[in-house]
Amino acid sequence: MHEGFIRYIEDDIAQHGFKLKEYNSMIKLGRSKVNGYLDDTKKELAFARIDDVESWLSVLVHEYSHFRQHTNGKFNNGNNYFDIVDQWINKKKEYSDKTLDRAFRFVRNCELDCERGALKIIDEFGLSIDKKLYIQKAAAYVYLYFYARKHRRWHGKRAHYRYKTIYSLMPTTLRGRFNTIPDEIMEIFEKKLGVE
Ligand SMILES: [Zn+2]
Numbered sequence: 001m002h003e004g005f006i007r008y009i010e011d012d013i014a015q016h017g018f019k020l021k022e023y024n025s026m027i028k029l030g031r032s033k034v035n036g037y038l039d040d041t042k043k044e045l046a047f048a049r050i051d052d053v054e055s056w057l058s059v060l061v062h063e064y065s066h067f068r069q070h071t072n073g074k075f076n077n078g079n080n081y082f083d084i085v086d087q088w089i090n091k092k093k094e095y096s097d098k099t100l101d102r103a104f105r106f107v108r109n110c111e112l113d114c115e116r117g118a119l120k121i122i123d124e125f126g127l128s129i130d131k132k133l134y135i136q137k138a139a140a141y142v143y144l145y146f147y148a149r150k151h152r153r154w155h156g157k158r159a160h161y162r163y164k165t166i167y168s169l170m171p172t173t174l175r176g177r178f179n180t181i182p183d184e185i186m187e188i189f190e191k192k193l194g195v196e
Contacts, residue, residue: 002057005125009064013045016071021046031090035059038066041079054129058118058137061127065117074113081106089148100149105179108145112178115142119174136170139178143170146181147189155193166192 010020026033027048036047036059045067047060069075084103087093095103115138122129148154169188 002053002127005057005127006060008125009045009060009067013064013067016043016067018043018045018067020044023048023050025050036063038063038070040070057127058129058134061118061121061129062114065114065121068117068121069110069114075106075110078106078110085145085148089152089154091152104145104149108142108178111145112142112174116174132172133167135172135174136167138174139170140167142174142178143181143185144189147186147193150186151190151195153193153196163192 006020006022013020021044023046025048026035027037027046029037034048035050035056036045038045045063047056047063049056081103084093084095084099085107088095088100088103115135118138119131119135121127122131122134144155166188170185
């Protein structure tokens with residue numbers, strides 16, 4: 001049934017000139033390695049079919065949700081903001097606090113909207129993904145941007161935010177606004193991921 005979902009995506013994105021790219025290892029993207037991406041310039045949706053089914057299926061759903069945002073004209077012109085966040089965290093460029101705050105807010109809202117869309121896709125296709133866990137991982141991912149803004153670091157090479165000790169403490173709904181981070185959640189990140 002997952003093959004059917006994959007073919008559906010392939011056909012759907014093809015109507016907008018996008019290609020689906022499947023990898024069997026982590027994908028090199030610049031200096032980092034990722035599990036998937038949507039590139040609206042190259043018109044590619046990529047995912048790495050690694051680890052267990054639920055993991056790569058979750059990545060595919062996430063990227064496909066970004067595709068739907070793209071076709072709905074949501075969060076367009078955001079590439080610059082994604083680049084700003086990326087370049088700043090990797091200490092390649094400096095920006096004013098005002099620019100950083102704006103960029104982080106944009107990226108955070110885009111990812112939150114993407115995750116909410118992903119939940120709809122999971123329901124729509126009846127995918128075998130544990131929604132409660134998906135939501136907690138998604139919440140951790142969105143909150144991670146607050147940690148990254150404060151400490152100028154990401155979760156490191158391994159996706160630490162996926163660790164059960166972190167995401168089991170996250171909210172089990174994405175209905176909140178996520179425009180601030182509760183102190184206790186920041187403390188969890190600081191304790192588990194470290195500070196500089
Ligand atoms: Zn995303």
